[in-house]
Amino acid sequence: MCGYRGCALLWIVIGIYVASYAPFWFSFKDNITTSLPLSEGSPIYKAWISPIDLTFKCYFFNVTNPDEIMQGSNPNLDEVGPFTYNEILEKQIINVDDEMDEIVYTTKSTYSFNKHLSLNLSKSDKVTILNPAYIGTISMATGLPPDFMEKFGNNIPKLFPNHSSIFLKANPNDILFNGVKVSCNSRKFPELSLVCKTLDNNQPPVLRKTDKENTYLLSIFQRMNDTFRGPFSVNRGLKNVTRLGDITSYMGKRVQTIWNSESCNTVKGTDTITWPPLIEPLPFVSTFIPDLCRTVEVDYVDEVSVHGLTGSRFVMKERVWFLNTTQCYCLKANNVPKCLPQGLVDISECLKMPVIISEPHFLHGDPQLLKYASGLSPNEEVHSTYIIVEPCTGTPLSGQKKTQLNLYLERQPVELLSNVSEGYFPLMWCENVRKYIGIHNTLHGVIK
Numbered sequence: 001m002c003g004y005r006g007c008a009l010l011w012i013v014i015g016i017y018v019a020s021y022a023p024f025w026f027s028f029k030d031n032i033t034t035s036l037p038l039s040e041g042s043p044i045y046k047a048w049i050s051p052i053d054l055t056f057k058c059y060f061f062n063v064t065n066p067d068e069i070m071q072g073s074n075p076n077l078d079e080v081g082p083f084t085y086n087e088i089l090e091k092q093i094i095n096v097d098d099e100m101d102e103i104v105y106t107t108k109s110t111y112s113f114n115k116h117l118s119l120n121l122s123k124s125d126k127v128t129i130l131n132p133a134y135i136g137t138i139s140m141a142t143g144l145p146p147d148f149m150e151k152f153g154n155n156i157p158k159l160f161p162n163h164s165s166i167f168l169k170a171n172p173n174d175i176l177f178n179g180v181k182v183s184c185n186s187r188k189f190p191e192l193s194l195v196c197k198t199l200d201n202n203q204p205p206v207l208r209k210t211d212k213e214n215t216y217l218l219s220i221f222q223r224m225n226d227t228f229r230g231p232f233s234v235n236r237g238l239k240n241v242t243r244l245g246d247i248t249s250y251m252g253k254r255v256q257t258i259w260n261s262e263s264c265n266t267v268k269g270t271d272t273i274t275w276p277p278l279i280e281p282l283p284f285v286s287t288f289i290p291d292l293c294r295t296v297e298v299d300y301v302d303e304v305s306v307h308g309l310t311g312s313r314f315v316m317k318e319r320v321w322f323l324n325t326t327q328c329y330c331l332k333a334n335n336v337p338k339c340l341p342q343g344l345v346d347i348s349e350c351l352k353m354p355v356i357i358s359e360p361h362f363l364h365g366d367p368q369l370l371k372y373a374s375g376l377s378p379n380e381e382v383h384s385t386y387i388i389v390e391p392c393t394g395t396p397l398s399g400q401k402k403t404q405l406n407l408y409l410e411r412q413p414v415e416l417l418s419n420v421s422e423g424y425f426p427l428m429w430c431e432n433v434r435k436y437i438g439i440h441n442t443l444h445g446v447i448k
């Protein structure tokens, strides 16, 4: 795939890029494998531990007929966006385990709004989405006795700005990060006092407390901003270079307790940032995606040129969602696996919120999913997830990870949900794009 000399050259260049000084050039010029491991001082370690610049972009599905949906019509959606944030991902090392050849670390992402790469909207421009906090609360109450559900379900809308809607109409940036104000006013609505007490002790992940009593901010991603995630452990590849970059545990567990089989619960795959050199051409590679609590395999497609460098392109294909291979990702209802249509995974156990994820516009999903809401048109070019890896060194050259958040809208014995049209309701989709500009430029110059 690549000549030895070529590989050594690439490594030197990455060393320069990463470290800007080069006391260790010669140690790895002679022997590529000894230069690779993720041990302190090695170029790959410097790359691994450095903060990573990412772009986080979200598109909303603006609901244009909310009142009709409550009366039973199918949703009409209109995609608006992008709303773009710069993301800086940093790692903090917690422990190094020489015996296991692993580093234990946490990650922290910090987001800041990028006006230039976002749709130009004024503060007063709004989008309408299905209210995730309302639907989430109701779905948690479905196991409770029906009269409780009725009382509880009819009171919950009083928390939100519009008491007579299951939809949330707000500024996109407020929904994503800044927060939409929610108040639990038990003076005005005495029937809310139990709800307010519960909220005070135990907020769902989308709500956060403010300085003001009984006032919360509702936002989808604020909980991810400036907070530590993990811990993860990663193999250093000192003992076995082919294991370099393998994520081997998440939140202290090598085998999770979320899914239905040990193989699906086992944490494995790279973090998409550190890869072993692709010494042999591989039919697929695995990556562990913490947002989904699962490993996903991406399939080799072709060799492509990225800023003049050749990389192997791996794409997330339809088979990731085939139900005959992914039964183990179906959550159990009364001990029987309850599988959703192809293309959907219920991550409520993983996220502690009743969220169903898919690829954007239900790409690679059951075609029936497109019969519910109008305004969706899946497109491989725009919506698929991929990574391009420079094969000699395992350096990722480009990558995009795309996920859509959906809720299941279901009739319930509560007023606002009694006549709704039922189906998998898309809220928004977001992509993480990695920028590799610095590596491109430096690699490119020297290889020429």
Ligand SMILES: *[C@@H]1O[C@H](CO)[C@@H](O)[C@H](O)[C@H]1NC(C)=O
Binding pocket: 062, 063, 064, 080, 121, 125, 126, 127, 128
């Ligand atoms: C969302 O849809 C509503 C109703 O059609 C419209 O008034 C509003 O301008 C849309 N929002 C954006 C940001 O386009």
Ligand SMILES: *[C@@H]1O[C@H](CO)[C@@H](O)[C@H](O)[C@H]1NC(C)=O
Binding pocket: 085, 110, 111, 112, 113, 177, 178, 225, 226
């Ligand atoms: C994320 O948190 C940082 C630090 O608390 C803050 O400065 C920044 O404004 C937050 N970003 C967003 C998008 O809210």
Ligand SMILES: *[C@@H]1O[C@H](CO)[C@@H](O)[C@H](O)[C@H]1NC(C)=O
Binding pocket: 120, 121
């Ligand atoms: C954004 O919209 C405002 C008001 O519509 C306009 O004045 C401004 O020039 C626009 N900015 C860009 C970058 O298009």
Ligand SMILES: *[C@@H]1O[C@H](CO)[C@@H](O)[C@H](O)[C@H]1NC(C)=O
Binding pocket: 066, 067, 070, 162, 163, 164, 165, 166, 169
């Ligand atoms: C509140 O929701 C109802 C029902 O969807 C709608 O008719 C009304 O216009 C909404 N009010 C506001 C202020 O958005």
Ligand SMILES: *[C@@H]1O[C@H](CO)[C@@H](O)[C@H](O)[C@H]1NC(C)=O
Binding pocket: 240, 241, 242, 243
């Ligand atoms: C190195 O790791 C690979 C992948 O886990 C495994 O197949 C191989 O047997 C290991 N080699 C040694 C020498 O342990």
Ligand SMILES: *[C@@H]1O[C@H](CO)[C@@H](O)[C@H](O)[C@H]1NC(C)=O
Binding pocket: 322, 324, 325
């Ligand atoms: C699973 O089903 C798909 C079609 O839905 C088929 O192409 C594939 O071969 C099947 N895989 C297995 C392991 O049966």
Ligand SMILES: *[C@@H]1O[C@H](CO)[C@@H](O)[C@H](O)[C@H]1NC(C)=O
Binding pocket: 070, 071, 415, 416, 417, 418, 419
């Ligand atoms: C639901 O439909 C019934 C019967 O048509 C009607 O009486 C009721 O007002 C409707 N509820 C809502 C919230 O629209």
